[in-house]
Each structure stands twice: as C-alpha cells, then as structure tokens.
Amino acid sequence: xxxxxxxxxxxxxxxxxxxxxxxxxxxxxxxxxxxxxxxxxxxxxxxxxxxxxxxxxxxxxxxxxxxxxxxxxxxxxxxxxxxxxxxxxxxxxxxxxxxxxxxxxxxxxxxxxxxxxxxxxxxxxxxxxxxxxxxxxxxxxxxxxxxxxxxxxxxxxxxxxxxxxxxxxxxxxxxxxxxxxxxxxxxxxxxxxxxxxxxxxxxxxxxxxxxxxxxxxxxxxxxxxxxxxxxxxxxxxxxxx
Numbered sequence: 001x002x003x004x005x006x007x008x009x010x011x012x013x014x015x016x017x018x019x020x021x022x023x024x025x026x027x028x029x030x031x032x033x034x035x036x037x038x039x040x041x042x043x044x045x046x047x048x049x050x051x052x053x054x055x056x057x058x059x060x061x062x063x064x065x066x067x068x069x070x071x072x073x074x075x076x077x078x079x080x081x082x083x084x085x086x087x088x089x090x091x092x093x094x095x096x097x098x099x100x101x102x103x104x105x106x107x108x109x110x111x112x113x114x115x116x117x118x119x120x121x122x123x124x125x126x127x128x129x130x131x132x133x134x135x136x137x138x139x140x141x142x143x144x145x146x147x148x149x150x151x152x153x154x155x156x157x158x159x160x161x162x163x164x165x166x167x168x169x170x171x172x173x174x175x176x177x178x179x180x181x182x183x184x185x186x187x188x189x190x191x192x193x194x195x196x197x198x199x200x201x202x203x204x205x206x207x208x209x210x211x212x213x214x215x216x217x218x219x220x221x222x223x224x225x226x227x228x229x230x231x232x233x234x235x236x237x238x239x240x241x
Contacts, residue, residue: 019044021177024186026202026209027170032186035177040136040143050132053144057096057107057124066123067115071104086113087147094147098127100134171215172202181208196222 019037024030038045074080083104087095096107107123108115118127132143174182185205192198199222202215211219 018178022182023177024174024179024182025170026172026174026186026189026198026215030186030190032183040132040138046132049144050129053098053128053132054124056144056146057120057128060094062109062120062124064120065117066120067108067111068118068123068127069106069112069115071106073099073101073104091147096147097145098131099143099145100131100136102134103131105131169214170212171198171218172209172211175208175210196225 019042020034022032023035024032036042036045036048038049040046040049071083071086072079074083087097087106091106091108091112092110094109095112098105098107105127106112106115107128111117128144136143174185176182185208189198189201192201195218199215199218202209202211202219203222209215
C-alpha cells in the first residue's frame with residue numbers, strides 16, 4: 001500500500017494543491033469537503049479565521065464599551081511568564097488576547113491596569129481585524145486566545161467531536177482534489193453496504209486513494225476472509241509429521 005494520509009483538515013505542504021480545493025472522503029457515510037491550508041499568509045484562510053474570531057466576540061455578552069490594553073510582543077520565556085502572570089493576577093472575569101509580531105492586545109469586560117475604554121463595535125470590527133492583518137511569522141501558531149472559563153467549554157466540545165468522529169472513521173481519501181472522478185468514485189462507494197465490499201473496492205483503486213488506518217484494517221480482514229480454508233487432510237498431515 002502507498003503512503004498514509006493524516007485525518008485532519010490541513011493538507012501537507014509537500015502536496016501542491018489549491019487552497020479551498022474539493023476533497024473526497026470514503027467512510028460509512030462518505031462526503032466531500034473543502035480543504036484549506038489554514039496559514040495566516042494565505043489571504044483566503046486569514047479572512048476566514050478573522051471572520052470566525054469576530055463571530056466569537058459578537059456571540060459574547062460584551063457591553064456597548066469594553067476595555068483594551070496593549071503590550072509588546074512576547075519573544076522570550078520570561079516575557080511569556082510575565083504575560084501569564086498579568087492575565088491570571090490582574091484580570092478579573094473573561095478576557096481575550098489578539099496577537100501580531102508587533103503587539104498583543106488584551107480585551108476585557110472590566111477595567112484592568114493601563115486599559116482604555118473603547119466601543120465594543122470598534123474593537124470587534126476594526127481593531128481585531130487590523131491586528132490579525134499585521135505580520136505574523138508563526139504561520140500556524142494561535143493568535144486569538146480566550147480566558148480559561150471559555151476554553152474549558154470549547155475543549156469539552158472538541159472532546160465530544162473527537163468521540164463522534166470515532167463512530168464514523170473514514171477509510172480513505174481520493175488523492176486528487178477537484179477531480180470529477182473522485183465524485184464518481186464517491187457515488188460508487190456509497191452503494192457498498194459491507195466492509196467486505198468496501199475493502200474489495202479500495203483494493204481495486206489502490207493507486208487512486210490514500211488509505212487511513214480503518215481502510216487498512218478492513219483490507220486486512222478482507223484478505224483473511226478471502227483466504228482459502230486449509231484442508232482437513234493437510235492439517236492431519238502436519239499433525240502426524
């Protein structure tokens with residue numbers, strides 16, 4: 001079998017593809033999806049992520065005005081520790097941090113040291129957008145963080161999502177993106193009702209799909225079931241020699 005595909009929404013940088021390309025996933029409930037690089041240097045992905053962070057802030061119960069303070073970027077472990085101490089000791093209630101290579105901005109509902117009061121609408125629609133469009137060398141690093149209280153809720157949802165994902169583990173994905181043949185193959189795979197049939201189909205398309213662990217597992221079971229039974233005479237002979 002050929003290389004193993006990673007079950008995640010980010011395509012390896014070694015595989016050339018168009019950001020937003022359509023991919024095809026073969027599973028008990030097969031589906032197609034768009035794949036994004038999720039890099040801050042990609043304008044399409046940056047705009048999508050900025051929009052999602054705007055929506056997070058809009059979904060909170062921020063008052064008409066909120067408090068904002070600005071700090072220099074963190075470049076050393078000592079500076080990171082100082083920021084963590086500030087957030088844990090000086091900030092009361094919920095907070096959000098937004099980062100670039102040039103600055104870190106802290107947003108809170110309550111007044112905190114060196115904070116100024118600004119319109120929440122301006123913070124969400126202008127300030128946050130401006131910061132996230134500033135340079136950022138760490139292409140995949142987290143730029144928008146939330147206080148521990150909100151992170152706990154988010155982590156619970158992520159854990160539940162992983163549990164749900166395990167109940168519908170994918171077998172493979174079509175190697176080529178934006179490929180009409182992938183869509184046709186998906187329709188064929190959807191008609192298969194047993195793992196035996198699915199394994200046989202995957203075997204016949206081994207050069208066109210990248211297998212996941214579950215795909216290799218059912219192919220192994222397929223070979224075991226397809227192997228001819230050993231004859232009783234052969235078994236008896238082995239026992240007597």
